[in-house]
Amino acid sequence: MTTETATLKVKRGMAQMQKQGVIMDVANVEQAKIAEAAGAVAVMALERVPSDIRTAGGVARMTDPAMIQSIMDTVTIPVMAKVRIGHFAEARILEALGVDYIDESEVLTPADDNYHIQKADYKVPFVCGCRDLGEALRRIGEGAAMLRTKGEPGTGNIVEAVRHMEKVQTQIKQVVAADPEQLMTIARDLKAPYELVQEVHAAGKLPVVNFAAGGVSTPADAALMMNLGAEGIFVGSGIFKSDNPEKFAKAIVTATAHPTDYALIAKVSSGLGNAMKGIELSTLTEAEKMANRGI
Amino acid sequence: MTQIGILALQGAFTEHARALQALGVTTTFVRTAADLTDLDGLVLPGGESTTMRKLLTRENLLAPLRQLIHQGLPTFGTCAGLVLLSQPDALNGLTGDVVRNGFGRQRESFETELTLQGLAQPFPAVFIRAPYLKTVGPDATVLAQIDHRIVAAQQANVLVTAFHPELTADTQLHAYFLKHFVTKS
Numbered sequence: 001m002t003t004e005t006a007t008l009k010v011k012r013g014m015a016q017m018q019k020q021g022v023i024m025d026v027a028n029v030e031q032a033k034i035a036e037a038a039g040a041v042a043v044m045a046l047e048r049v050p051s052d053i054r055t056a057g058g059v060a061r062m063t064d065p066a067m068i069q070s071i072m073d074t075v076t077i078p079v080m081a082k083v084r085i086g087h088f089a090e091a092r093i094l095e096a097l098g099v100d101y102i103d104e105s106e107v108l109t110p111a112d113d114n115y116h117i118q119k120a121d122y123k124v125p126f127v128c129g130c131r132d133l134g135e136a137l138r139r140i141g142e143g144a145a146m147l148r149t150k151g152e153p154g155t156g157n158i159v160e161a162v163r164h165m166e167k168v169q170t171q172i173k174q175v176v177a178a179d180p181e182q183l184m185t186i187a188r189d190l191k192a193p194y195e196l197v198q199e200v201h202a203a204g205k206l207p208v209v210n211f212a213a214g215g216v217s218t219p220a221d222a223a224l225m226m227n228l229g230a231e232g233i234f235v236g237s238g239i240f241k242s243d244n245p246e247k248f249a250k251a252i253v254t255a256t257a258h259p260t261d262y263a264l265i266a267k268v269s270s271g272l273g274n275a276m277k278g279i280e281l282s283t284l285t286e287a288e289k290m291a292n293r294g295i
Numbered sequence: 296m297t298q299i300g301i302l303a304l305q306g307a308f309t310e311h312a313r314a315l316q317a318l319g320v321t322t323t324f325v326r327t328a329a330d331l332t333d334l335d336g337l338v339l340p341g342g343e344s345t346t347m348r349k350l351l352t353r354e355n356l357l358a359p360l361r362q363l364i365h366q367g368l369p370t371f372g373t374c375a376g377l378v379l380l381s382q383p384d385a386l387n388g389l390t391g392d393v394v395r396n397g398f399g400r401q402r403e404s405f406e407t408e409l410t411l412q413g414l415a416q417p418f419p420a421v422f423i424r425a426p427y428l429k430t431v432g433p434d435a436t437v438l439a440q441i442d443h444r445i446v447a448a449q450q451a452n453v454l455v456t457a458f459h460p461e462l463t464a465d466t467q468l469h470a471y472f473l474k475h476f477v478t479k480s
Contacts, residue, residue, distance in 0.1 A: 003407040010404045013307075013462045014423050017341050017374070020305045039349040041305065041342070076395060077343055078424065100401035100424070123402050257304045257350050258326060 008145070011125035014078075014101065015146035015209040018042060018232055022222070022253050023080065023211070025049050025236040031245070032071045032079075038249030042078040042100070044234070045071045050107050050154030051237035051276065054288070060108040062090040065097050072099070080127070085294050086112025095124045101146070102126045106293035107153045107236070116295060119143030129213065131164045131291060133171035134190035137200070138295075140208055141193040147206065149230070150291040151214015154237050156278030158215040158224065160291055165212060165228045175200045214291065217242070217275045219255035219265050226259035243273030297477060300325040300334040302360075304350040306342020306375060310461035314469045328359045336369040336477040339376030339386075341423070341459045344395065347375055348385055357385065364388045367452045369476035371469075377455040378426050388453040390432025397427040397444060397457075409458070411439045411447055413475070414467050420446070420458040427457050452476060 021041025026032040027048055035043045045068045053060045062083050072079045078100035083090035085104055090111075094102050102124055104117055119126040120143030129150035130136035136147050149168075151161030171190070175197060178186055183201055187194040199207055209232070212225035217238035225233060233256045235249075242248040251268040258264050286292065299315050301308045303324035312322040315338070325331060337360075339347075351357045364370050364386055372380040372388070378395055380388040398405070401424055409420040420439075427444035431437060438447035439456075446457040454476060460468040 003405050005403060005405045007406050009421055009462060010406060010423060013421055013459060014401055014404065016307045016310065016462065017343065017423055017459075019307065019309075019342070020303075021343060021346055036345065037349075039346045039353075041346050072400075077345055078401065095402070098400050098402050125401065253346070253350070254353065258354075261326070 006123040011145035012208050014125055015127070018078075019209060020226075020257055021232050022249075022256050023232070023234045024239055024249060025234075026071065027240070028067070029070050029074045031240055032075050034246055035239070035249060036075045036077055038246060039253040040077060040249065041232070042080055043071060043075060044080045044082065044103060045099075046082055049237040049240055050290070051156070051241055052154075053107060054154045062087070062093065062108070065093065068094070068097060068099060072097075082108055083117070084108040084111040086110060086115055086117060088117045091117050091122065095122050099124060104128050104144075106150055106290045110293050114295065116142050127211075129291070129294065130168065132167045132190070133175070133200075134192045135294070136168055136206060136210070137190065137192035137196040140196055140206070144208065146209050146211070148211040148213040148234055151212070151216075152281055152284070153214045153290050154279075155215055155281060155284070156217040156238060156241070156276040157281055158217070158221045159281060161212050161214045161216065161225060162228065164214075164291075165225060165230055168210065169229045172200060172205065176204050216252070217278065219251040219269045222252045222255045223259045223262075223265055226256060232256065237276050241276035247272050248275070296321050297335045297473070298323060298333060299336045299338060299477070300330065301338045301340060302347070302376075304354075305346050306340045307459065307461050308340045311338045311340050311373075314461055314466050318466055318470055318473060320473065327354060328356055331359055331363060334368065336371070336472070337363070339370065339372035339379055340461060341374035341376065344375035344378035348379060351379075361386050364453065369452050369472070371454045371472040371476070373456050373459055373461060374423065374425055377428070377457055380453055380455055381428060389435055389448065389450045389455055391428040391435060391445070391448065392430045393426050393428055395426045396424050398422055398425050400424065407441070409439050409441070409446070411468075412436070413438060413471060416467060418460070418467055419463045419465055420456075421462045422446075422458045425457045
């Protein structure tokens with residue numbers, strides 16, 4: 001009997017088990033407990049939620065391992081954590097710590113502006129952000145076992161996540177509809193590995209799960225993204241920057257599990273109090289936009 | 296025509312639908328109590344058991360599901376499904392002592408070839424943060440173990456695996472469920 005860990009199936013399968021679930025950013029043990037009680041499928045442990053990273057400025061790095069460990073010791077659901085783009089040493093540290101998933105994330109300040117981490121080499125699976133199909137397939141080529149839209153983190157504004165999800169979905173349809181002899185040119189234009197373009201053409205979908213992230217702040221936002229083709233939701237600042245985190249967390253979980261039951265979503269959306277304030281994207285300079293980070 | 300309901304609140308429910316449809320049965324997704332009519336069998340997929348449990352409670356599905364299972368509805372639970380079926384205060388469909396995340400964290404998740412009692416060929420078993428059963432009651436039959444940890448078992452109308460047959464192309468276990476639990480042909 002041969003037993004193998006860290007296989008493609010085990011890494012991608014872990015993300016499949018998260019489908020139609022909500023992964024919540026948490027900055028301490030108390031928030032992790034609230035997320036688990038609300039029905040989160042996983043928590044993302046980080047020092048500050050993205051909107052606070054924007055406010056704080058400076059360089060945003062991997063979170064203190066002690067803080068991640070305290071959250072791993074507290075909840076029984078999977079614990080994810082973020083590393084800077086290209087920072088393979090931070091990734092090895094999180095792998096040694098035993099987190100369940102690593103997010104190579106544009107929310108933190110990039111460490112390498114030429115190369116992403118060679119993610120296939122790790123025992124722990126990775127999730128990465130994507131704005132279009134080319135970026136999605138480049139990340140899968142490096143070994144990402146799960147994808148998410150980038151959105152515009154910490155803004156509470158869903159428009160970028162919508163753009164990224166629609167772009168990926170439209171491009172998948174184009175690849176599926178293309179003739180086999182067109183695929184090499186498509187791969188060149190997308191700047192994507194040819195073999196992965198062939199795989200999307202044959203399967204009619206991405207080979208890994210794709211969640212929505214970046215700007216989800218209400219149950220309606222979650223339902224919108226699920227109906228646009230997201231297979232689950234990451235919520236960053238949207239829960240713990242709202243008036244009532246417990247209620248928002250629960251309501252977003254319900255909306256994600258029942259994305260077309262609008263009567264139910266109306267019920268759970270009623271009387272929630274204020275969502276996070278949010279930022280209109282046109283007020284951000286190009287340098288302030290996190291989605292532009294990464295290659 | 297055989298109709299199997301698949302609990303579709305969270306997790307790998309579309310993967311189960313693909314496997315069952317390949318075997319020629321009709322599948323429906325169960326999201327509310329109204330979806331529980333005219334079912335010949337039920338599948339509880341892999342996913343996060345704590346999340347599913349909360350959603351089952353919130354949508355008032357726990358009690359009707361428990362009742363149907365106790366009335367004899369053929370039920371197949373994988374991973375999170377095993378957890379829910381063996382927790383006495385959840386679905387209570389199989390007597391056993393379940394250990395959640397019994398094989399460790401994601402880093403320790405693994406694939407292996409597993410020999411199961413009742414299957415002709417070894418099964419490619421995918422374990423993801425998987426649970427196991429420490430013991431089962433006298434009415435249950437153990438179908439497979441790894442190092443004395445029970446990873447597949449059955450009791451009356453209930454079949455459980457700690458791994459994910461929905462993640463592989465091998466349909467032996469879904470066929471076993473249909474043959475020995477649903478149609479009993």
